[in-house]
Amino acid sequence: MDGFSLSVVLADDHPALLAGVQQGLSSVGTIRVTGTAGNSTELIRLLDMDGCDVLVSDYSMPGKEYGDGMTLFSFIRRRYPSIKLVVLTMLDNPAMLGALRDQGICCLVSKADAVSHLIPAIHAAATGGTYYSPAMEKIVRMLDMNGRRGTSEALSKRELEVLRLYASGLTVNEIAERLNRSKKTISTQKGRAMQKLGIERDVDLLRYAIEHGIVAGASQPGMPASRETPHN
Known part of the structure; x- marks a missing residue:
């Protein structure tokens, strides 16, 4: 060589x-x-x-x-x-x-x-x-x-819906009110989604949602890359 x-x-x-x-x-x-x-x-x-x-x-x-x-x-x-x-x-x-x-x-x-x-x-x-x-x-x-565990394909429709709303900036309480579900149910669905995706931190959940087109994000070439992490 x-x-x-x-x-x-x-x-x-x-x-x-x-x-x-x-x-x-x-x-x-x-x-x-x-x-x-x-x-x-x-x-x-x-x-x-x-x-x-x-x-x-x-x-x-x-x-x-x-x-x-x-x-x-x-x-x-x-x-x-x-x-x-x-x-x-x-x-x-x-x-x-x-x-x-x-x-x-x-x-x-x-x-x-x-x-x-x-x-x-x-x-x-x-x-x-x-x-x-x-x-x-x-x-x-x-x-x-x-297999597909660790991807959004593993999520149920309700888990995916909660993920989308949470990553868009809504709190658990706001999601519960919007979807007419209890706060406990929303927290459980969010937790199951994170478990299926192998995600432990909320900031990683937000990044995953943006990068997979689940929610629109500002981190695109030529646009500001930073965004506030949603509230717990």
């Missing part, structure tokens, strides 16, 4: 992590880190100027012009179809990881695993392959065992 190298851009909003990853890849002869970005605005500017073979990006980089997560990744795949993607993240939510796989993003590395796992992940991404670091492999295996 003499003379072969992949140009790689790193994107993460934690400078120390960027430095550590860059150092960890510096001795790999087949990988050249050609740039780093701390947010989506910097990232798109960098890709417009130089491009790369493989982008290694965090999932959550909030607050800038092009958003983050699936919103950012979908935009990148449309704008730079030749760039391959590796997601490096602390994300351990089955619903979110299932959504990444559904979008054809199949090289996932957990920040809980050694940086060295990025090396095979980058090579796999460049050739259209699949790579999951050990922590990701466990979650993916669980997704495969559970």
Whole structure:
């Protein structure tokens, strides 16, 4: 493989992590880190100027012009179809990881695993392959065992309705009043929806609803990426 190298851009909003990853890849002869970005605005500017073979990006980089997560990744795949993607993240939510796989993003590395796992992940991404670091492999295996569990298809119509209203900003009390159900029923349906999706935090529930089109969100390229989390 003499003379072969992949140009790689790193994107993460934690400078120390960027430095550590860059150092960890510096001795790999087949990988050249050609740039780093701390947010989506910097990232798109960098890709417009130089491009790369493989982008290694965090999932959550909030607050800038092009958003983050699936919103950012979908935009990148449309704008730079030749760039391959590796997601490096602390994300351990089955619903979110299932959504990444559904979008054809199949090289996932957990920040809980050694940086060295990025090396095979980058090579796999460049050739259209699949790579999951050990922590990701466990979650993916669980997704495969559970079938569609972990996606909105697992939700009942009433659970999906509660999720949509909750993610749109209504409180449990307001949803109960609107749907003419008890507060206890709404809380139970919301809890079941979160359990089926493998979601534990309300902020992740909101992100899931926005990124899957269950409720409209402002986190679109060219629009403000931030939004208040709904009240409990």
